[in-house]
Amino acid sequence: MRLGGPVFTDDLNPDTWTATLKEEGYRAAVFPVDHEASEEEINGYVNAAESNDILLAEVGAWSNPISPDKVIRKAAMDKCKRQLDLAERTGARVCVNIAGARGGQWDGPHEENFSEETFEMIVDSVREIIDAVNPKRTFYTLETLPWIFPDSADSYLELIRAIDRKAFAVHLDPVNMISSPRVYYRNGEFIKECFKKLGPYIKSCHAKDIRMSGDFMVHLDEVLPGTGTLNYKVLLTELNKLDHDIPVILEHLTTPEEYRQAASYVRGVAKELKIEL
Structure with a gap:
């Protein structure tokens, strides 16, 4: 598998992008520009990645294709199609989005998020996005979330x-x-279940961590890898069993130092397991 993360630079171009990735020891990356970039710029990043053995892990299509607002929904569907087409043109492993949400917050909870109607809306939106592009090299994927399908x-x-x-x-x-x-304390078993059921379909992975407070009511926080309880030994072992060069992308941290600390932890676990990142 290949570890990746974001690039911090004031002068982003194909050369500085790949140079920074290599300095950080990353062998995978999120594609740094969207479909509105020029063909020349897009090709520049693709060529730079190929020349430096950087796997293009994902193209983000972050938007709400099931928004209750027709204007927002239409714009989101258009964005998803264009970003999936970009992933196909660049050879990125996946185009990733969330399923969306039925409320005003595009990435938030809503009472209708787990209804049968919502499930069908997600099915219809994903079919339309995929059928519009008909990709052969990439995949359209939905990031798992706790408040909408897919949540398990x-x-x-x-x-x-x-x-x-x-x-x-x-x-x-x-x-x-x-x-x-229940899942928090048995997350190693939960991860194994995910790979048992979804293994053949898994094309990419995000790497972060989670910690539960001691409050009376359940309170869970996303934290820097190595400072929570996610069973990285199980996660990396299961990822390593897959038969493709899967990208593992660090995310949601603030500074280069935090990303280096996270990468160091993940690499340390991988080294202990004799797994190459």
């Missing part, structure tokens, strides 16, 4: 079967599915 291995499998498109695959983010003390 089983609900992801249900979506895979319902959507019924070869270009629909799995972007795994185990932290985003840990929403109870």
